[in-house]
Amino acid sequence: MTHDEALKQLSHLARERAFGRHVGSDRLIQAGLDALIAGVESPSLALLAGLLRSEEPEAPELFDQVLEELGLAFHPPADPRAAKWAMAYWIASQIADGSLHPAAGTHLIWADIAYDLGYPEDLQPLVSCAINLDGWEESWGVSREELNREAVEAANQFLSRRRRHDDQH
Secondary structure: OHHHHHHHHHHHHHHHHOOOOOOOOOHHHHHHHHHHHOOOOOOOHHHEEEEEEEHHHHHHHHOOOOOHHHHHOOOOOOOOOHHHHHHHHHHHHHHOOOOOHHHHHHHHHHHHHHHOOOOHHHHHHHHHHHHHHOOOOOOHHHOOHHOOOOOOOHHHHHHHHHHHHHHOO
């Protein structure tokens, strides 16, 4: 793992935790170890990487310290709706860059975000992809790979609409 990949992994775990997803202490410690081996430097990193199994409860607090030291701390918007939108963009970017499987990512958007936001039109293409991937049957005459490609395309379109929206403001 390179220095940049280690930082990206720490940043990814920070977002996962900030959006309320459970991240086990073992994963936090492993990410610390990966970062240490990759040459990332931070005062608390060696402490995190060196935690024993019996010390796992200390991992979340040490992980947060490492994030602060590296300037990677992430705080989602305080407004619950804005936080859901931020999570949708984050998941869509992972689908688009290939770091999250399209079926898993679109399902998260469908189950954890679209419902809470009242199924907004902007998320509809991603929700449709999730429903298609979830219920797919061979008799449909379309391959699972094709549905996955459609999901990646829907994620890219969703992200490009956001960029246009950001450019206008």
